[in-house]
Amino acid sequence: MMRGFGIGSQLRINGNTVFAGGRHVNAQLGVVLDHFEKHCNEFGWDMRADLDTIGHHRGGSASSPIAPTPRAHNEDAWSFTLGKKRTDSEGLIICLAPKERQSGFRHFLEQARAATETGEIGDVGQIRYLYARKGASSGTDIVTVYTLGDFNMNRLLFTKGDVPGNDLPDVPRPSHATRVLFVELVDSPYVVRSYTTPDSAESTLREYQKGLPARRWKLVEADNSGTDTLVFEKDGAGIIVTATEQGGMTRLDILQLGSRGFAVSNGQGGGT
Secondary structure (H helix, E strand, O other), rough: OOOOOOEEEEEOOOOOEEEEEEEOOOOHHHHHHHHHHHHHHHOEOOOOHHHHHHHHHHOOOOOOOOOOOOOHHHHHHOEEEEEEEEEEOEEEEEEEEEEOEOOOOOHHHHHHHHHHHHHHHHHHOEEEEEEEEEEEOOOEEEEEEOOOOOEEEHHHOOOOOOOOOOOOOOOOOOOEEEEEEEEEOOOOOOEEEEEEEEOHHHHHHHHHHOOOOOOOOOOEEEEEOOOOEEEEEEEEEEEEEEEEEEEEEEEEEEEEEEEHHHHHHOOOOOOO
């Protein structure tokens, strides 16, 4: 858990769990970024023995620039930094931090090799992302994204067939379709499901226009973007169905909304 940065909301993306959130903290930008870097390194890889060996074989001594220099406790470990940027007004840090304190380049390389074979980034470390900028008047606004446990890139990007997830009950998937994206805000009714099909956008939407009313879904109307988007309502909840043709295939996105989200999206300003 990222102490001091909040828990965030739990999202499930193609079978992977991530936590994401935003908040304002009463601390200066530089302090926030320094604290996050310390968090990245807290359970990093301890490379001191390897660096001592390199310094020894190169003839390093305590006074040699080749020999490792003494470090503070929080600098004894290194995370794998994927990206870092700092300016006077904002900062970005992305790192991989192992689940527990580990030692040596060999251990790191073994884990990295396993990850390339399985796609399991969690074998190497936990993803830690921070974007921070100075607040309008004081403090710092932050956005964090992080993982706990498994995070498989193959499930996220390279799945053959349906990605992990489910289809919306009593809303059929398009004909000849493959589910390519499933994003769920855990413990809420908000879900995005995306499919691809070789059928045209027009025929795919026609399936929903004809089929959903038989399942007691009411067609509200197409939204202002045109006939490629349909909005349906049932028992106070709603779905937004959008079809887009891309490279000879049709991508169908179904956004599932709870009753309150559906009311707000339709300008009703209420709901339960």
